[in-house]
Amino acid sequence: MIWLTWRQFRTQTLLAAALLAAAAVYLLITGTQLRHSYNADLLSCHAPNAQYTCMGLLNGLQTQYNGPLNLIELLVMGTPALVGIFWGAPLIAGELERGTHYMAWNQSVTRGRWLAVKLCAIGLASIVTAGLVSLLMTWWASPLDTMSGNRFGTQAFNARNIAPLGYAAFAFVLGVALGLLIRRTLPAMAATLAVFIAVQFLVTVAVRPNVMPSTTTTVPINQTTMSQAARFDRSPQDTGPVAIDLPTPAGAWNLGETPALNSAGRPIQTSEVLTCWSQLLSKGPVVVKGGPPAGFGSLGACLAPLNLHVNISYLPANRYWPLQWIETALYTVLAALLAAFCFRRVRRVS
Template sequence: MLWLSWRQFRTQALVGVVALAPLAALLLFTGLDIRQAYDRYRSRCAVADRCLDAMSQFQDDYRTRLLLLALLLAVLPAVLGVFWGAPLIARELETGTQRLVWNQSVTRRRWLAVKLLVVGLGSVLVAALASLLLTWAASPYDEVSGERFGALAFGARNLTPVAYAALAFVLGAVAGLLVRRTVPAMALTVLAFTLLQLLMPNLVRPHLVAPVTVTRPMTAGAFRELRGVGADATVKGLSVPDAWVTGTSKLLTAGGRPVDARTVDTCLTRPPRGAGDTADCLGALNLHVTVAYQPDSRYWSFQWIESAGCLALAGLLAGFGLWRIQRQVC
């Protein structure tokens, strides 16, 4: 059964290797380029007042490229699920070739389990290699930027791409088992995995571990560090050093009540004479916000928890597939 599964999969495996080779070369080139640039910019830090500008320029030079690579790696599990997972069972059921195996000594569950194991292992290895190379290539940038919890960066580094690849593959295989047609199974896999990729960083990941909550006074200097203040008393771009901010309250008064939006709007549009600029006007109101954040020290905890959750979900889907195939009508 292992030999048969490999014979059926070897063409796809060869295509995967050929497709992965340019990506691996690009990641190797990018990693070497980033390291050379990092050493070059780092040399400017011999002059203290130039170091901050040098590191900022270093991030600007590589931010877009690394975001595109992270996006590519975020798409990779979906590609594996669509082209390796979805056709795995659906193609057999469409053509009826599964009957030849089922009418011999191989049980349905063994047939499915071996297929999931062989092709699933290939999917995991592809994602692991791509993740390893991108994590290595981006490590100097990540050290400087401190953006390890970014939605794209987090899902494209270390363990999570491997777990997502396993989940996407099993999702595609089970979709093919249920739908019994390759193209609809591929479409269903894309839809389900895209939905998962949207929900995880926005609704699930921030709550995997209870956040740290602090109260931050909003002085004039604090207002100047923001990207902006909304007329509805919301703040934009509030940051905490070495942390991922997951939630920020509206501006609150000293008594803990939401500030009157008209008061904020007055400072934004018509600051009282003698009150200085908008930041001085808002700072004089003695306001504060409640900030929820995840320290960077929890990064690996989030990696392990999210990866374990994806693998557990993949295991449940595989178990469902093994149960369902026993009741599958030929």
């Protein structure tokens, strides 16, 4: 049975191996170049008074590799979906569509054993493929991840470390289950893609931010905190709210911020900050990224007597690995439930 599985699956295996080899060569070459540039830029940071030069170099490095980073992340995130579409969906649907299941399931090998060998062998290949792609991606992007400090972003989280292994296991068994239900290959492939994307969206948006308790902190608005602000938005209407993006602890996942609040916890109105805002604009253009850290500092100093603050909800950086394990376990459990359904359903196929 194992030999037969290899014979039927060897074309896909060899194609996947060739694509993995090509990806590994590209990522190893460009990853080495990225590390060389990153280390060279870090050396310039040790020179006296090189703070702003260092920031400019590192920002330039991020900009240079931002295109390849996004493309590779999307390819890694797409690997589990491709596994489900091309390896999972045709596994049983193809047999049923061609009618070869009559011969395959009426030999000395029982349906249960046939399915067990297929799920274990091809499922393991799916997990190994996703794991190797994720390993290469994690290694390649580590300098950029160190600079950005954002490991909780959707693309960064879904394309790194162990999470893609759970995605691949789930996508493969999902394809098998839908193929068993639909009994036609192309519709099963389309349904696999649609359901997998829906589950990924649901888990990313609704489950991941709420699976672990968040931390809420109150950040006062003053010269120190405003010098690190990334954004200051006032409403066009005088009665509208004021939104400020203040920094969270290093490496944390910002789940949300309130508008600027007064000491009573009430959102302030735009009219209350217009005087300070006009004073800031009178001193020239505001520079936040790539420039002096003053940014909105003078605006913060002007607003400090108003005793304003922002409440920030976030997950600390040390929640990253627990989230990776929890999400991987969740998808693994879903895959196990779908596999149990397949074993139950395959006995009834005629």
